[in-house]
Amino acid sequence: MPTPLLSVRDLVVEFPTRRGTLRALDHVSFDIAEGEVLGMVGESGAGKSLTGAAIIGLLEAPGRIAGGEVWLKGERIDNLSPEKMRRVRGRRIGMVFQDPLTSLNPLYTVAEQLIETIRTHLDLSEKDARKRAVGLLDRVGIPAAARRIDDYPHHFSGGMRQRVVIALALAAEPELVIADEPTTALDVSVQAQIIDVLKEACIERGASVMLITHDMGVIAETADRVAVLYAGRMAEIGPVRDVIQAAEHPYTSGLMGAIPTLTQTADRLTQIPGSMPRLNAIPQGCAFNPRCKHVFDRCRRDRPELIARGGGRHVACWLFDGAMEKADV
Amino acid sequence: MIAFILRRLVQSVIVMLTVALVAFALFRFVGDPIASMVGQETTLAERAEIRQALGLNDPFPVQFWSFLTRAVQGDFGISYRLQQPVMELILSRLPATLELALVSGIMAFAFGVGFGVYTALRRGNWLSGSIMTISLIGVSLPTFLIGVLLIWVFAVELQWLPSFGRGETVYIGDWWRTGLLTSSGRFSLILPAITLGLYQMTLIMRLVRAEMLEVLRTDYIKFARARGLSNRAVHFGHALKNTLVPVITITGLQMGSIIAFSIITETVFQWPGVGALFINSVRFVDVPVMAAYLMLIALVFVVINLVVDLLYYAVDPRLRVDRASARS
Numbered sequence A: 001m002p003t004p005l006l007s008v009r010d011l012v013v014e015f016p017t018r019r020g021t022l023r024a025l026d027h028v029s030f031d032i033a034e035g036e037v038l039g040m041v042g043e044s045g046a047g048k049s050l051t052g053a054a055i056i057g058l059l060e061a062p063g064r065i066a067g068g069e070v071w072l073k074g075e076r077i078d079n080l081s082p083e084k085m086r087r088v089r090g091r092r093i094g095m096v097f098q099d100p101l102t103s104l105n106p107l108y109t110v111a112e113q114l115i116e117t118i119r120t121h122l123d124l125s126e127k128d129a130r131k132r133a134v135g136l137l138d139r140v141g142i143p144a145a146a147r148r149i150d151d152y153p154h155h156f157s158g159g160m161r162q163r164v165v166i167a168l169a170l171a172a173e174p175e176l177v178i179a180d181e182p183t184t185a186l187d188v189s190v191q192a193q194i195i196d197v198l199k200e201a202c203i204e205r206g207a208s209v210m211l212i213t214h215d216m217g218v219i220a221e222t223a224d225r226v227a228v229l230y231a232g233r234m235a236e237i238g239p240v241r242d243v244i245q246a247a248e249h250p251y252t253s254g255l256m257g258a259i260p261t262l263t264q265t266a267d268r269l270t271q272i273p274g275s276m277p278r279l280n281a282i283p284q285g286c287a288f289n290p291r292c293k294h295v296f297d298r299c300r301r302d303r304p305e306l307i308a309r310g311g312g313r314h315v316a317c318w319l320f321d322g323a324m325e326k327a328d329v
Numbered sequence B: 001m002i003a004f005i006l007r008r009l010v011q012s013v014i015v016m017l018t019v020a021l022v023a024f025a026l027f028r029f030v031g032d033p034i035a036s037m038v039g040q041e042t043t044l045a046e047r048a049e050i051r052q053a054l055g056l057n058d059p060f061p062v063q064f065w066s067f068l069t070r071a072v073q074g075d076f077g078i079s080y081r082l083q084q085p086v087m088e089l090i091l092s093r094l095p096a097t098l099e100l101a102l103v104s105g106i107m108a109f110a111f112g113v114g115f116g117v118y119t120a121l122r123r124g125n126w127l128s129g130s131i132m133t134i135s136l137i138g139v140s141l142p143t144f145l146i147g148v149l150l151i152w153v154f155a156v157e158l159q160w161l162p163s164f165g166r167g168e169t170v171y172i173g174d175w176w177r178t179g180l181l182t183s184s185g186r187f188s189l190i191l192p193a194i195t196l197g198l199y200q201m202t203l204i205m206r207l208v209r210a211e212m213l214e215v216l217r218t219d220y221i222k223f224a225r226a227r228g229l230s231n232r233a234v235h236f237g238h239a240l241k242n243t244l245v246p247v248i249t250i251t252g253l254q255m256g257s258i259i260a261f262s263i264i265t266e267t268v269f270q271w272p273g274v275g276a277l278f279i280n281s282v283r284f285v286d287v288p289v290m291a292a293y294l295m296l297i298a299l300v301f302v303v304i305n306l307v308v309d310l311l312y313y314a315v316d317p318r319l320r321v322d323r324a325s326a327r328s
C-alpha cells in the first residue's frame, strides 16, 4: 500500500478545564490517499472542526493535542515548531471555512489577500503573483476576474466570496484542502456549484480533500470515502457507496435513515432518539450505547475499537466483533 | 461622497449656531456688560446711553445676528478684564495650548496603541499585567493630582524638569510663539504633556486592547493564519488595521477633549494657554472671553469630527459605496 497523503493516528485532543479534562477527540484514526476526497460527517459537536484544526495546528488554547500523531506524506507534522507548521499551512494544507462572509478581511481587496498569500509561500514577483491570482479566480468561476480582483470582499455575494476563499486556499498549490462545512452558510441554490468548484479545482491539481459536512447528500455525490464521527470517536469509515447503502454501525444507519433526500441537512440527524452526550458525560463503553437499539451488556462495559470489515471498511461496534481481527489501519 | 460631506457640513453649522446661541446668551444673562465696562461714578443716564449705543436695546434676533456676523469675522469684542480685543488675546495664547495638546495627543496615541497591542498579544505575561494595573491607576486618579504628583517627583525631588511655564519661546512667523524649538521649551512641555495625555492614553490603550482581542477572534484572522501568513502579517497587517478603524474615531474625539481638558493642566502648570485664560475670565466674569472660548472649543470639536469622518471613510472601504452600488 502506498504511503497515504495524510495519516492521522490515535489523535487525542483535550481541553483542560477547572472541573477536569474534557476529551474532545478520543483516539481518532484515519487516512486520506492522494487525490482522494474524504467526507467527514457527524452531529454538531462531534469533533469534526477540531479534527481539522488539530491537523493544521490551529487548535485554540486551552485545547491541545494530548496524544497521537499526524503524518503528511510520511512526515510527522503534529510536533513541528510553530514556524515550520506555519509553512505547512496554506502551502501544503489549505483550509476553507464555513462562513465566507467573515473569512475575508473586509479592509483588503481580493487581490491584496491573494497576492499576500501567494507571495508568502511562493517566490514570485508582485506581477506574477497577480497573474496567478487572476488565474485562480478565473478557475473558481469568478466572472471578469481580471477586473473584479481589485474589488473588496463586500462587493461580492456569499457564493462568490466562498469561491474567493477557495481560490485563497488553493493559492499555493496545497496537497490537501480541508473544507469545514464550506456550504452551510450559503444559499441552497449555490451550494452544489460551490461543492463542484471545490472538488474540480482540487482534483485537477491533484489535491486531496477532507470535506466536513452535515450533508449526506453532498458526501454521496462528492466523496470517495466517508468517516463518521460520534462524540469525538470514529464510529465508522469506509467507501461512500458501501457506507451509504449498507451502513453497519447503528449510529450510521440512523444517520442514513434520517436523510432521504439530498437537500435535507443537519437538523434531521436528531431523528435518532436522544442526543449526543456532552464531553463530560460520555458513558462507559460505547459512547453511543444510551441511544442504540442493539445495545447489549458488553457495550456498557468495554469501548469498541475500529474493526476491519474488509473492502476498506471499519466499524467501531461490538456487533461486528466476530472472527474479524482488530483494525490495524 | 459629496453628499456625505455636505450633510456633515450642514450638521456642523447647526452645531456651531447652537453653541453661538449659548455663548450669546452668556452676554444677556451672566453679569451686566455695562457695569463691567464703566466706572462706579457713571450715572444711570449715561449707562442707558451706552446701552443704546451698543445696541443692547435692540430685539433679540437683531442682537444675535450682529453677534454672529462679528464672530464669523473673529470679532468677539474687548475683554472686560484686560481691555484688549478678545481675538488678539486668544490668538496670542492659542499656540501654547495647541502645542501642548498636540504633543500629548501624539504621545497618548502612540503609547496607547503600542501598549494596547502589546497587552492584547501578550496576554497573561507579567509585563502586560503590570501595564494594565498601572493603567487602572491612570484612569482613576484625577488629572490635577497626577500633575501635582509629577511636579513633586520630577520637579521638586529630582529637579529634572521645570514645574511651571513654557520655558523659553521663539516666534515662528508673526504671532506663533513656539516652545518646541528651544530645549528649555521642550523640557517644560514634558510634565504637562504627560499629565494631560495620561488619561487619554489609558483610554486608547484599553480600547485598542479590547478591540484587538475582539479582532483576533474573528474568522478572517483564523483564515489568515490558516493561509500560513506570518504572525507579523496577521497581527500588524490584518488585526491592527481592523482594530484601528473604530479606534480612529475615538482617538480623534479625544483630541477635542484634550484641548478642552487642558484647562486643568494649564492651571496646575501655569501654562500660558487659552485654558488658563478661560479660567481667569470665569473668575472675573469676563463674558467676551468666555463666549469666544466656548465657540473656539466647539469649532475644534466640529472640525475634528469632520476630519475623523473623512479618515474613517478613507480607511474603511465598506463605507465607499461608489463602486458597490454600481455593481449590485
Ligand SMILES: Nc1ncnc2c1ncn2[C@@H]1O[C@H](COP(=O)(O)OP(=O)(O)O)[C@@H](O)[C@H]1O
Pocket (backbone or CB within 6 Å): A015, A022, A024, A042, A043, A044, A045, A046, A047, A048, A049, A050, A051, A061, A062, A063, A279
Ligand atoms: N474551548 C473549548 N473548551 C471546551 N470544549 C470545547 C472547546 N472548543 C470545542 N469544544 C468541544 O469540542 C467538541 C467538538 O467541537 P467541534 O469540533 O467544533 O464540533 P463539530 O465541528 O463537529 O460540530 C464540542 O463538544 C465542543 O463542546
Ligand code: SF4
Pocket (backbone or CB within 6 Å): A249, A250, A251, A286, A287, A288, A289, A290, A292, A293, A294, A295, A296, A299, A304, A316, A317, A318, A319
Ligand atoms: S457497540 Fe453496542 S451500543 Fe455501541 S453501537 Fe454497537 S451495538 Fe450499539
Ligand SMILES: [Mg+2]
Pocket (backbone or CB within 6 Å): A045, A048, A049, A050, A180
Ligand atoms: Mg464544526
